[in-house]
Amino acid sequence: MINRLATRDPDFTRSLAALIADRATATDVAAPVAAIIARVRAEGDAALLDLTARFDRFPITLDQLAVTPAETAAALAAIPADQRDAIDLAARRIEAFHRAQLPRDFSYTDDQGVTLGLRWGALDAVGLYVPGGKASYPSSVLMNAIPARVAGVARIAMVVPTPDGIMNDLVLAAAHRAGITEIYRIGGAQAVAALAWGTASIAPVDRIVGPGNAYVAEAKRQVFGRVGIDSIAGPSEVLIIADADNDPHHIALDLIAQAEHAEDSQSILVTDSPALAEAVAAALASALQTLPRAAIAAASLAAHGAIIEVADRAEAIALANRIAPEHLQIMTADPEGDFAAIRHAGSAFLGRSAPTAIGDYAAGPNHVLPTAGTARFSSGLSVFDFLKRTTTTSLTPAALAAIGPAAVTLAEAEHLEGHGRSITARLA
Amino acid sequence: MINRLATRDPDFTRSLAALIADRATATDVAAPVAAIIARVRAEGDAALLDLTARFDRFPITLDQLAVTPAETAAALAAIPADQRDAIDLAARRIEAFHRAQLPRDFSYTDDQGVTLGLRWGALDAVGLYVPGGKASYPSSVLMNAIPARVAGVARIAMVVPTPDGIMNDLVLAAAHRAGITEIYRIGGAQAVAALAWGTASIAPVDRIVGPGNAYVAEAKRQVFGRVGIDSIAGPSEVLIIADADNDPHHIALDLIAQAEHAEDSQSILVTDSPALAEAVAAALASALQTLPRAAIAAASLAAHGAIIEVADRAEAIALANRIAPEHLQIMTADPEGDFAAIRHAGSAFLGRSAPTAIGDYAAGPNHVLPTAGTARFSSGLSVFDFLKRTTTTSLTPAALAAIGPAAVTLAEAEHLEGHGRSITARLA
Structure with missing residues (x-):
């Protein structure tokens, strides 16, 4: 069901290393991606239409490339009111938190008479990649687009493939709420190439963000330098530090919420309470019984999930700093105090009423976060991804x-x- | 001597495109670099010693890997007092400017009772690559190390190759002034691999910064993900906007200062004064006559340099925004007003008494800056390169x-x- 470890185990160091070993599966698609990018650069729109017909099984003409305002309006009308309201609540909260991040320019003249300054400015144009088909998430549209808008990016061009012609109404509704008016129904490496190099129909952008499959990730790598890119996200993960005073059912559901993303997701509970460890392990089984994505969650928990028993708070903190998790939940008597000792985490959820899922959708902080221990040196998506600095010197x-x-x-x-x-x- | 263009030329758009075409020479060293990294990962210190003996023609033993405090002290004693003082002045000014950049944490509770926060934290450990031999610059040591120190990085590990056993005393002195106590006499892809993966003698770091040759740049690309890296810098460049009211000799020297870096450097003057254009062109020839690096500067000016005549201020601003130069000098009657219209530049030097060279050494802002138009979406080195953010959510x-x-x-x-x-x- 889930792996059980304890820091007192003689082989704990080795077991831990195996547990947190790289879960990303590398697919070498460098050559086909290079060929696609070269074709889009050489042939422009014609290549886009041809590749879209082939890969998305959806032949479009040049005037179908862009989603029309009427199509967006129809999508908005088609979704239930509670979903529209939920998108609006999430958008407002994401906007407020990212607005609070906006940095200030500064300038000062020192005692030598040198005036130095630093000025922040928004990027001119950003491309937003949104996956199509089953992994098409309106929440990702909000999380990627709103920080760019708040930063002051004037132009956001979104691309979203429509495999077999299927477009997710919620994705269009989220794009509308985020103020995106330029949307193209293309995807894959060809869409990344079009955003980076431009075609007759699509003006180039300065930076490309958003999740995608192995082809999209490789295309972003290959156009890096021509444009900026965001980091390549690995499988998602949560680490929960919990003391004895918790409802094991809540923690089981938090572990399962992470595990249901994909089989390579990782859910780890760290606790100094053997009783809680037992209770959570038991709660997992019953919680899985009625879950629609139970097979995926169970596979993830069995392969990568773990309940780790530690001797004390210090060991729990040390483990979290060693793993540098994407999501960290601290469900202890003093979550703020414990967080003060945490050096590495993408996003932290403090207390017993802050499940990671609330942050995935509606809390306000970004859900695009560093995975696989990269929180040691990198950060979640923010307004800083859409700003750049110019320093000034005058004497x-x-x-x-x-x-x-x-x-x-x-x-x-x-x-x-x-x-x-x-x-x-x-x-x- | 230098190319002459004018926006009124019928073929100006094409000439400009040719002028600012990518000057970087790509060297494909992916395979040898991958082999070096694999060897260092497999064999650790033994590979480091062997590769150093081979590539740097400098056989060292394991206990010679690290530069000793006594060696640093000897280097400090060996340099003239005026150089020691100059390093100190530059270090103090760089420190002050980067301290002014330090961002603030924030936290707020909104009207729903949700408490959201953002906390900045320093990276634990940073690796600093310093080129050896002729391109070994103490100013680069200061510019890379001091922002990391100011950010609060606890451990900075510096690597610097000593080809044929030659170590630059000034580089050691600058490292000492920047507070670096951990220095290894290794370089190339093997040094990058050691910093990223660690060996028995060298603990791994979280991010690697600093300039290097094609092997170093490729090695940084290959270890990216395992650790963070800085951007790969291209050839250096300056764009000067100047009105008629300037000393042409000063501008000629500014163009030459950039051109003397390397033959692929780029120096561009943009002016609405045909008389100044003529005078600068004439001044270049005489200024080159006594310059030690005249051959390099002349080759750079002939291949990539340009004096561009524009009709008015608006055309000059548009050109700068089109080129997004690494260094921008604005030598006009209203440099601050003109800068307000600039959207893209790495570092701006405002007024007639602010040559780029003062920023290369002693003004305070960083001299590690985005090149080749990447100022459209990226920024110079700063404390932000050594900080990361964790967002917090509590309900x-x-x-x-x-x-x-x-x-x-x-x-x-x-x-x-x-x-x-x-x-x-x-x-x-």
């Missing part, structure tokens, strides 16, 4: 006279005489 | 009751029933 002649000679000394030491002369000439 | 039971149902609606719409149940169970 009075006196300021240049004050700090110029040091620069000249260093330039000469680096044998860059010309650098020094561009300063010295102004000191005359 | 009262009432808050979960308020926003939970919307999340459940979306979860069910996405066919993730388990997500919904983890919320619903808590609402009972």
Whole structure:
């Protein structure tokens, strides 16, 4: 059902290493992706139409490439009111949290008379990749598009494939709510190539974000440098630190919510309570019985899930820092205090009433988060992904006279005489 | 000497495109780099010693791998006092500017009773690659290491190859001033592999920054994901917007300072004054006559340099935004006003007394900057490269009751029933 480990086990270090070993399955699609990108660069729209007919089994003409406002309006009308309201609540909360992230410019003149500044600016244009078919999630549209809007990106171009002609109304509704008016029904490496290089119908963008399959991920890697990209997300994961004072049924459901994503998802409970460990293990079985995606969740729990017993709080914290989980739930008597000792986590959910699922949809913080331990050095999607900085330097002649000679000394030491002369000439 | 263009030329668009075409020379070293990384992962220190003996022609033993405090002290003693002072002045100024960048955590409780926060944290360990031999620059050590220190990175491990046993005293002195105490005399792809994967002697890091040759750049690409990396810098460049009221000699020296870096550097002057264009072109020739690196600078100016005449200020601004230069100098009557219209530039130097060279060494802003138009979507090195964010979510039971149902609606719409149940169970 789920793996059981304890830090007191003699082979714990090895068991843990095996548990958190890379779960991502690498598919080498570099060559076919390179060929697709080259074709789109050479043939533009014609290649897009042809590849869409082939890969999505959906022949479209050039004037069907873009989703029309009428189609979006129809999608909006087609979804139930409670879904429309839920999208609106989520959008408002995501917007508020990302607005709070907006950084401030600064500028100061120091005692040498040098004025230095830093100015943030939005990217001009962003491409948003949205998967089609079964993995088409309106929540992802909100989580990717809203930070870009809040950052001030003027143009967001969304691509979403329509395999066999099927388009998800909720995805269109979420795009509408996020203010996206430019949507193309294309996907795969060809859509990434079109966003990066542009075609007659699709203007190029500056950065491409959003999840996708192995072809999309590889295409993003290959266009990186021409445009910016977000990080390539691995399988999703949660680590829950819980003390004895918890409802085991809640924790079982939290583990299952993560496990139902995919078989390579990972759900880990860390607890200093053997009784809770037992109770959660028992609760898992009953909770799975009525779950629609029980087969996926059970496979994930069996292969990658674990209940880990620790001796104390310190061991629990150390484990979380070692694993650097994408999602961290702290269900203890002092969640804020325990979080203060956490160094690495993508997003933390503090207390007994904060399941990860609330963050997946409606809390406000982003659900696009670093996986596979990359929270050690990277962060979830934010307004910072859609902003860039320009630093500014301005000097009075006196300021240049004050700090110029040091620069000249260093330039000469680096044998860059010309650098020094561009300063010295102004000191005359 | 230097290319001459004007926006009024009938073929200007094509000439400009040719001028700013990608100057980076791609060297495909993927296979040898992959082999080196695999060897270091498999053999650890033994591979490091062997590869260092081979590529750097410098056989070292395991206990010579790390530079000793005594060796650093000797390097410090060996350099002239004015160089020591210049390093100190530059370090203090870089430190002050990067300290001003440090972002603030935030936390708020909204009207639903949801408490949301964002906490910044430093990376645990960073690797700093410093090129050896002729391209060994103490200024780069300061520019890469100080932002990491200011961000709060506890461990900075520096690698610097010593080809034929030669170590640059200034580089060691700069490392000392930046507070780096862990230095290894290794380089190339093998050093990157050691930093990413660790060996018995070198603990792994979380992110690797710093410039390097094609092997180093490719190695960074290949270890990306395992660790974070900085962007791969292309050839350096400056764009100067200048009105008639400038000393042509100063501008010629600024163009030459950029051109002397390497033959693939790019120096562009944009001016609405035909007289200044003529005068700068004339000044270039005389300024080159006594320059030690005249051959490199002349080759760069001839191949990639340009003086571009524009009709007015608007055309100059549009050109800068089109090119998105790494360094931008604005030498006009209203540099701040003109900068307000600039959307894309790595670092801007405002006014007639702010040559790019002052920013290369001592102004304070970072000299590691986006090249080749990537300022459209990326930024110079900063404390943000050494920080990551964790978002926090905490809810009262009432808050979960308020926003939970919307999340459940979306979860069910996405066919993730388990997500919904983890919320619903808590609402009972």
